[in-house]
Amino acid sequence: MLRDLIGVIGPGQSGRIRAHLLAVVCHAVAQGVVFILLVPLLQALLSGEPERALLWLVPLAVAAVVTGVAYFVQALLGFRTAVAATGALYRRLGDHLGDLPLGWFASVKLGSLTRLATAGVGEVTVVFAHLLGPLVTAVVTPMTVLIGMVVFDWRLAVAMLATVPMLVLAYRRSTRTIAETDADVDAAVGRSNDQIIEFAQRQPVLRAFPGGRERAALLEKTIEAQHEAGRRQLRRNSLARGLFGAAVQLAVTFVLAVGAFLAVAGTADVAQLIAVAVLVVRFAEPVMAMGDLGGSLRTVRARLDQVREILDVDPLPEPSAPRRPQGNGIEFSDVRFQYEGAAGPQLDGVDLELPPNGVTALVGPSGSGKTTMTRLVARFWDVDSGAVRIGGVDVRDLSADDRAALVAPVFQNVYLFDGTIEDNVRLGKPDATAEELAWAARLARMDEILGRLPDGWATRVGEGGAALSGGERQRVSLARAILKDAPVMVLDEATAALDAVNEAAVTETVRALAGRRTVLVIAHQLATVMNADRIVVLQDGRVRESGTHAELMALDGLYFQFWEERDRVRNWRLRSAQR
Numbered sequence: 001m002l003r004d005l006i007g008v009i010g011p012g013q014s015g016r017i018r019a020h021l022l023a024v025v026c027h028a029v030a031q032g033v034v035f036i037l038l039v040p041l042l043q044a045l046l047s048g049e050p051e052r053a054l055l056w057l058v059p060l061a062v063a064a065v066v067t068g069v070a071y072f073v074q075a076l077l078g079f080r081t082a083v084a085a086t087g088a089l090y091r092r093l094g095d096h097l098g099d100l101p102l103g104w105f106a107s108v109k110l111g112s113l114t115r116l117a118t119a120g121v122g123e124v125t126v127v128f129a130h131l132l133g134p135l136v137t138a139v140v141t142p143m144t145v146l147i148g149m150v151v152f153d154w155r156l157a158v159a160m161l162a163t164v165p166m167l168v169l170a171y172r173r174s175t176r177t178i179a180e181t182d183a184d185v186d187a188a189v190g191r192s193n194d195q196i197i198e199f200a201q202r203q204p205v206l207r208a209f210p211g212g213r214e215r216a217a218l219l220e221k222t223i224e225a226q227h228e229a230g231r232r233q234l235r236r237n238s239l240a241r242g243l244f245g246a247a248v249q250l251a252v253t254f255v256l257a258v259g260a261f262l263a264v265a266g267t268a269d270v271a272q273l274i275a276v277a278v279l280v281v282r283f284a285e286p287v288m289a290m291g292d293l294g295g296s297l298r299t300v301r302a303r304l305d306q307v308r309e310i311l312d313v314d315p316l317p318e319p320s321a322p323r324r325p326q327g328n329g330i331e332f333s334d335v336r337f338q339y340e341g342a343a344g345p346q347l348d349g350v351d352l353e354l355p356p357n358g359v360t361a362l363v364g365p366s367g368s369g370k371t372t373m374t375r376l377v378a379r380f381w382d383v384d385s386g387a388v389r390i391g392g393v394d395v396r397d398l399s400a401d402d403r404a405a406l407v408a409p410v411f412q413n414v415y416l417f418d419g420t421i422e423d424n425v426r427l428g429k430p431d432a433t434a435e436e437l438a439w440a441a442r443l444a445r446m447d448e449i450l451g452r453l454p455d456g457w458a459t460r461v462g463e464g465g466a467a468l469s470g471g472e473r474q475r476v477s478l479a480r481a482i483l484k485d486a487p488v489m490v491l492d493e494a495t496a497a498l499d500a501v502n503e504a505a506v507t508e509t510v511r512a513l514a515g516r517r518t519v520l521v522i523a524h525q526l527a528t529v530m531n532a533d534r535i536v537v538l539q540d541g542r543v544r545e546s547g548t549h550a551e552l553m554a555l556d557g558l559y560f561q562f563w564e565e566r567d568r569v570r571n572w573r574l575r576s577a578q579r
């Protein structure tokens with residue numbers, strides 16, 4: 001396990017860990033020597049030879065001092081190692097999370113990740129502060145005593161050795177039980193954590209729909225299950241600990257009985273027996289301690305596995321020799337992509353070239369893969385086959401910094417950070433001047449919002465932007481993308497929540513911006529789409545039609561049907577309103 005631990009924490013700490021381990025072993029051996037020296041000392045005292053006892057007192061005192069010093073050193077090293085290892089593990093996890101494909105975060109349960117990233121790391125590194133010492137002592141001290149025993153009375157040593165298999169068996173059995181119940185509790189806690197977070201975040205939906213009551217009942221059931229798992233853990237773990245305790249007592253009794261038998265038979269003296277009795281009881285102490293440590297050790301193991309599971313997720317491979325993009329064209333060439341666990345491919349051989357410094361509009365029915373295409377441009381995931389290129393370079397060959405600098409996205413689900421409007425817009429360009437901010441705000445039609453809100457730029461948006469309306473959120477995120485001034489702009493339904501006047505204005509802005517940028521717009525509104533340099537119709541993960549508005553209307557295909565259908569619905573609505 002220690003090797004796993006070093007593997008997870010990183011090789012940087014292995015020297016420190018080795019030093020700690022050495023101190024721990026020194027302490028355990030010294031303690032064993034102290035125990036064993038009690039035998040000749042007591043023997044000498046009890047058989048009325050105080051001078052000989054004095055003689056034994058010297059090595060005993062030395063061993064005791066060594067034990068004390070070693071204890072202090074190992075405790076100090078243990079805490080230092082724990083602190084260093086905690087830091088190292090946090091850094092490693094943080095770095096790793098930073099390199100994971102963005103898509104991974106969509107699949108992970110927030111509750112479990114939060115728990116691991118906060119308490120979990122501490123639960124792993126506590127090994128060094130509180131577990132390694134007692135554990136090594138529990139094994140090495142009795143072993144030292146056993147070896148020493150051979151010198152004083154080999155028969156008692158054999159008796160001690162004979163109890164080892166029973167102890168090992170009992171230990172295994174009890175830790176297995178504890179491990180099972182602990183794992184149950186852990187899973188139950190994880191489940192209720194996830195559900196509580198979901199329950200809190202989804203309140204608006206839950207309150208508005210009749211199914212909400214069922215979700216609440218489900219949550220209650222999960223929490224009840226967690227309690228039940230906790231109760232079961234208490235019951236079964238006490239039993240398991242009791243079992244191991246009983247085994248240790250049995251072993252002690254057995255060794256004492258053998259000693260008594262030898263004394264009665266006259267082959268061992270009483271003084272020796274008393275000395276051995278003291279020894280055996282002390283021998284039992286660290287072994288007993290091991291029973292309690294088993295559970296903690298299991299927790300560590302479980303956490304370690306969880307940490308490893310995250311560390312094992314492959315980060316997006318970064319290119320060893322990144323290439324610089326030439327120009328700002330975007331190109332999809334025979335791109336195939338399927339989400340993990342999806343039934344069929346979401347993109348099924350997409351070939352598409354977006355003219356540099358032009359507006360390309362992507363239209364198509366819901367679920368046809370439009371958003372997926374934008375995600376592949378931003379490299380949320382890697383394509384299964386084919387390639388997405390920006391400026392002629394495969395996005396997989398771009399450095400992470402270049403990739404981030406190239407694309408300014410406005411995603412379909414706008415997310416704002418809990419801060420002021422200015423914080424959120426500035427994210428696009430942290431060192432932007434006041435003029436630049438004003439420029440971006442004007443182009444995104446945000447100035448109207450700023451004038452209306454009493455605190456203007458300093459208005460707080462709330463978690464996720466909850467204090468703003470959908471259209472306001474969209475314009476803040478648009479301003480952020482405009483301010484970034486990147487060569488590629490991707491707008492996924494960026495105007496869907498805007499009224500007609502604002503939508504027209506933003507569409508105008510997008511056109512103007514396109515002079516220096518390649519723009520990819522996804523929209524369901526004709527007004528936004530119509531004037532694009534190129535319109536691409538996507539259906540079932542394939543490009544079905546592509547051309548200008550006039551060309552596609554003349555084609556009398558999918559695009560034509562799409563708008564005709566829409567017109568028909570609109571006319572029908574108008575007519576029914578007039579009636």
Ligand SMILES: Nc1ncnc2c1ncn2[C@@H]1O[C@H](COP(=O)(O)OP(=O)(O)OP(=O)(O)O)[C@@H](O)[C@H]1O
Pocket residue numbers: 106339340342346364365366367368369370371372373412
């Ligand atoms: N994270 C995901 N995991 C699995 N499947 C997904 C995931 N995201 C989207 N999908 C599926 O991929 C398909 C394409 O989704 P995508 O979001 O690209 O559609 P879209 O064209 O943007 O639709 P809309 O117009 O509704 O936004 C859908 O069938 C969807 O269910």
Ligand SMILES: [Mg+2]
Pocket residue numbers: 370371372412492
């Ligand atoms: Mg979409």
